[in-house]
Amino acid sequence: MRGLWFAVAVGWMGTVGAAAADPGLVDAAVLSDGVPHLVSSADPRGGNDDRGHYVRQAGNTAVLLDARGPGVVTRIWSANPQGTLRLYFDGEAQPRWEVPFAELGRATGQAPRVAPYVSSAGGGVACTSPLPFAKSLRITGEGVEQLYYQINYLTLPAVPGGRSFRPGDRAPQRAVPVTRAVHRRCAVPAGGSAVLWQASGPGCVRELRLRLGGSPTYAELLALRLQMRFEGGPLTVDVPWLDFFACGLGAVSYESAALSVNAAGDYRCRWPLPFRRSAEVRLLNTGRRALAVEVSAAVSDAVGPRDGTFQATCVESLTKLGQPHRLADLRGRGTLVGAAVTLAGQADLKYLEGDETLTVDGQRLVGTGTEDWFDGAWYFRHGAYADRAAGATWLPGEKRAVQAYRWYLDGGVPFRQRLTLDLEHGEQNSAPGCRYRSVVYWYAASPVAVTAPAPARAATVAAPAALVAFAGDPARSGGDGCTVRRVARPGLPRPALAAAALQVVGRGTARLPVDVAAAGRYRVTLIGAGGGPELQVQGSLDGAQPRTLAPVGPGWAVGEANLSKGATTLVLTLRGGTAPVYLEGLELHPVGRVKGALEAEALPLQALGSGAQLEQRLYELGPTTVRATGVVGGAWPTEPCLSGGGAAVANLGGSVGTLVVPLDVPETADYGLVVSFLKGPEYGGVRAHLDGKPLLAGGLNLGAKVPTVGDWTPLGVHRLKQGRHRLTLTALTNEKSGFRVGIDWVMLQRANRGHEAEWLGRGDAAALGAVVKHRFGAEPRWSGGAYLRCPLGRVGATSTLRLWAPRSGRYRVTIRQAQLPTGGSFTVQLGRQTMTLDSAAPGERPGMGARCEATLDKGPNPVVLQLLSTGPGGGDAGLDVIGLEWLGLSADAVMRPLVIGLLVVGLLYGLLGRGRRRR
DSSP states (O other), X not given: OHHHHHHHXXXXXXXXXXXXXXXXXXXXXXOOOOEEEEEEOOOTTSSSOOSSOOXXXXXXXXXXXXXXXXXXXXXXXXXXXXSEEEEEETTOSSOSEEEEGGGTTSOOSBTTXXXXXXXXXXXXXXXXXXXXXXXXXXXEEETOOSOOEEEEEEEOSSOXXXXXXXXXXXXXXXXXXXXXXXXXXXXEOTTEEEEEEEEESSEEEEEEEEEESSOOOHHHHHTEEEEEEETTOSEEEEEEHHXXXXXXTOOOOEEOSSEEEOTTOEEEEOSOEEESSEEEEEEXXXXXXXXXXXXXXXXXXXXXXXXXXXXXXXXXXXXXXXXXXXXXXXXXXXXEEEEEEEEEOOTTOGGGGOOEEEEETTEEEEOSOHHHHTTOOTTTTTOOEEOSSEEEEEOHHHHTEEEEEEEXXXXXXXXXXXXXXXXXXXXXXXXXXXXXXXXXXXXXXXXXOOOSXXXXXXXXXXXXXXXXXXXXXXXXXXXXXXXXXXXXXXXXXXXXXSSSEEEEEEEEEEEEEEXXXXXXXXXXXXXXXXXXXXXXXXXXXXXXXXXXXXXXXXXXXXXXXXXXXXXXXXXXXXXXXXXXXXXXEEEEEEOOOOTTOEEGGGSOOEEESTXXXXXXXXXXXXXXXXXXXTEEOTTSSSSSOOGGGOEEEEEOOSTTOEEXXXXXXXXXXXXXXXXXXXXXXXXXXXXXXXXXXXXXXXXXXXXXXXXEEOOOEEEEEEEEOSEEEEEEEEEOTTSOTTOEEEEEEEEEEEOXXXXXXXXXXXXXXXXXXXXXXXXXXXXXXXXXXXXXXXXXXXXXXXXXXXXXXXXXXXXXXXXXXXXXXXXXEEEEEETTEEEEEEOBOSSOEEEEEEEEEEEEOSXXXXXXXXXXXXXXXXXEXXXXXXXXXXXXXXXHHHHHHHXXXXXXXXXXXXXXXXXXXXX
């Protein structure tokens, strides 16, 4: 029997004697003499303006890194890669390697762009292929603007590999000696513990695989604790099972360099576990059911003289205002190699604005945001993912909870005396009441006892509000080859989000009814588990074309769909494997939209004129589409996407075509009008009219070299009566036949709070760089949900905006500025009045304002901003709202018609007198 187990082990591990290993893990246990560094775009003032900060900048080129060696770059990351990345090694005048920054995450098979060391799955780009340098390394970005980036590197006594990186180097490949493979089974009694594996040294476990029998439930997994001790000393690991394997919210399938879980129930640890005298791995079971465990280990007899002892520390906290979550406070000598976190935050996702801070022997290494730490971007915009060194494997509740990991590979984070690791919650720890739980993995010079084992986790996780259970009795809804029945206790290795689940047995087609509460466009995820690794799922919702569903966390991504209110049907086709599938329902999350906007795809638009036609309702953007650079912020629009998921496009058929946009006004008042147009090569120029009155002199050019979304075009503030009004867009006469006009959304908002700064027109080229920030109402503190930022840059620089007045006369003008980390002191000139404001502040927030009285003409009036002085972070002018209170006709407005009347009377009197004299 022993020979049989040995044969099985050899089959699992490959050839005994050499086992492939991730190069970044081979020396993970070695206590390095290196010094860790992080260069990032983090706000130097400690605020949240974590972009556009470089080592230095000259013209169009920014220096992102200027390091002296020997050393090795272990990670390059950016949320908004742009321009060209150039690497200059060892003082060379010409770059040894360059690449379009946006292409860094795409594997080509040539180092450093080799899978799995590069990725864009997190929403930006990440490269973890090591880049050694002997003397120096300078990395520049040409053509970058407001870049978010991080570069991790180590300085070392000697260059790894003996020389600097050269293009075409083979991808790093290393094998470790494995002298024996162990395979055994054991039982862990209820309320007790059992030794899973033990050995006397010296040696090093290179891979540990654990498989739990009996399909334990989530509650049963919560009752397990993994414990380790080395050299006969104290416990150095005492961590709940799910937390240790980076599955704090529940077990999901993922693969990474250090840890992995698969659908078959294998939990693998590839962190090296060195020992000189002895090692023991134990499982504590505080649950009510005994569990069988299958254990496999690949063991080497070799242990390095500088190998440390493996440690794992788990902590939990309820976040408090002004205090970060502390993941680790490590003393002595050691190396930090990774962290896994479970974060339960708030619906506005602002908790993800927090930065991570490593303090290593007194040196602070500050990141740019929570999701950035895990190689993500823009609040994990592409959903769940798992890469070699980082991932977010489950994001339930529309990302109100996060299950993520980050490994420090190829040298880790060495420290000699002390290392602390903190994670902010929100900008400057402004998101109290969030539950943060974390595990750090590290190596110590000698075993360090676990002094405070992590508290037990609650056995429930709140179900996402958007979870929609399957309606009626699916067993009666029909199917082909599948049997569907309800089960009260699904055997899912994670929390049950619904009171009951559906068990689907067999392979074929199943029809599952769903009730949709409100019509709209939704991001749809099918929540379920099981089926085995061979399972292939194809789905069709509401009669749409079937599509293959991609696994995402504990479920399958259905994509976006337009759903009608009431009953609809999910048709599933299952292929491969025989294991049952458990389904809990659909997560229906409305596609994000601009707060208060009218979605063009839902408006009754009309295309008038010969050849003009309403061409399509657009829901998918082409791969070359870009986001307008003048719009940033939050979860949208930080990427090319359509508000509400769609847009309307019309072909105007040449110079005679007109697109009519109906606008229903509920009551007579002043309204601000803003339109978000699509731009691109196929779009042309238009004249805009509101109820027949022209809005923009000279028209509006919608043409662009590349397709662009997210543009923000103010069309003024107007006094509108109750009822229907018409915005018309007419093709300019000089346009070629058949050009298009595309509209994403229209904003018609009451101006009773004042004229929102984002409604202001741009009066000159400098103002075209103005930035509007809008977060779908996630920041209600901003009037209208947005603010305007004008980058003036240098002292004395000016920018002209245009403020619409609904009628001529005297106004009381009240300005509330937006205070920014990049703000400066500036003046606002309106007519003959000048006001002074200061936008500088540590963080983004509404500020106090100024008030004056000014005479304005009906229509657009110039507002001139001029920078007086720069603040610590820059020279931007920020405006939130401009309030206008009409005081009556000005003296000039009263006198002008009187004088004109007197002149007319005098002229008539003179003409009549001349007539009398002639007679």
